[in-house]
Amino acid sequence: MSIKNLRVAVIGAGGIGGIISSLLARENADISIITSKKSANLINKGGLTVRSEFFGDFTSFPKAKVTLDHAVDYVFFATKYPYLTKSFSRLNKTALGKPIFISLLNGLGSRELIIKTFGKNFITGMIGSIEVYRDENGIIQQPNFQQPELSLAQEDGVSAIELQNICDLIETTGIKIIKYKSYQEVIWRKLVRLGAISSVTAGFQKSIGEIINSDFERNILMGLIEEGSEIANACGVNVNSQSVKEEIFQLPSGLKTSLSRDIIQNKESELESITIAILNEAKKRSVSAPHYENILMIIKNE
Structure with missing residues (x-):
């Protein structure tokens, strides 16, 4: 057609x-x-x-x-x-x-x-x-x-x-x-990466390159990736955390996210459907997610 x-x-x-x-x-x-x-x-x-x-x-x-x-x-x-x-x-x-x-x-x-x-x-x-x-x-x-x-x-x-x-x-x-093959794969293969970079850029109001160059902030980013991968696996989608890390390290260093922009501008944001939703899924699946709990507290204090 x-x-x-x-x-x-x-x-x-x-x-x-x-x-x-x-x-x-x-x-x-x-x-x-x-x-x-x-x-x-x-x-x-x-x-x-x-x-x-x-x-x-x-x-x-x-x-x-x-x-x-x-x-x-x-x-x-x-x-x-x-x-x-x-x-x-x-x-x-x-x-x-x-x-x-x-x-x-x-x-x-x-x-x-x-x-x-x-x-x-x-x-x-x-x-x-x-x-x-x-x-x-x-x-x-x-x-x-x-x-x-x-x-x-x-x-x-x-x-x-x-x-x-x-x-x-x-x-x-x-x-x-x-x-x-499934909509679950469509969602989680992006959400593990997106949840990590959106949450960390929103929490620290920095680009992904600045976060990677900070030992403290990079460690939080790595923790978010590991937790997101574990949650995805608990939902039946096999996500390799190392592959996600490699994808993120290849992103443009100046990249920021819409969640980060919306938070700092006090606009309605996707916090509920990204960071909070991932954390809720972790609780539902009995997956420990302390990095997501901490970054959510940081974002809410922006």
């Missing part, structure tokens, strides 16, 4: 939602981005401008709307966890047809909420290897040269052909696709 024949909606016009919408619009996809009235007006007037070390600098023109009120093939949720349930009201369920819903939210909890609301025609996705945000001028900024990776797994409510169509769609943008 041609990309021009696929109708796509992206819920959320922040960093992830903005860059995916911009890239799809650049490829002439039929793309609608669902956002606030103010944001929609700005996008419809001037487009979405991207400043990316990987994709280059460009402006594209996805259709921006406050409410999704027409039939689509795919709906990508790209809001942050605190805004997820609020975003549901922006979708007119009776007008959507029978789309496949794909969650791109970090952490735990979003899967269950989306399936409960929209049904089992759903795929868990995790996008990684990217630091991206929408700045105060509405520009999508990707400051580091990284090829984003979207992890997906086939699920009961979605056929193999439908999954491949989604992969083909996303790969046209230059985003790398990684397929796993």
Whole structure:
């Protein structure tokens, strides 16, 4: 199926939602981005401008709307966890047809909420290897040269052909696709790494390079990786902590996280779906996680 024949909606016009919408619009996809009235007006007037070390600098023109009120093939949720349930009201369920819903939210909890609301025609996705945000001028900024990776797994409510169509769609943008056998793998293979770097950068308000160069902070980072790996293994996903450490040591030294930015700016954050959710999972699985307990206390004292 041609990309021009696929109708796509992206819920959320922040960093992830903005860059995916911009890239799809650049490829002439039929793309609608669902956002606030103010944001929609700005996008419809001037487009979405991207400043990316990987994709280059460009402006594209996805259709921006406050409410999704027409039939689509795919709906990508790209809001942050605190805004997820609020975003549901922006979708007119009776007008959507029978789309496949794909969650791109970090952490735990979003899967269950989306399936409960929209049904089992759903795929868990995790996008990684990217630091991206929408700045105060509405520009999508990707400051580091990284090829984003979207992890997906086939699920009961979605056929193999439908999954491949989604992969083909996303790969046209230059985003790398990684397929796993289960949604648990999709979640935990990113969350072990993300939980560690998000929590430690939020706790100390430093880049990953600065943390690695500090003996004290690096030891906490290593502890978070070990605990996250143990929790993942207890959940049935075999994660090698040494491999995660090697991945983190290869990250751009200046990398920071959205959790770190949101905490210091006193914005609603993904703390509940990342750090707190990992700690809750540890308690449920009777896994000791003192480093996560300590970093959570540090973050809450920011």
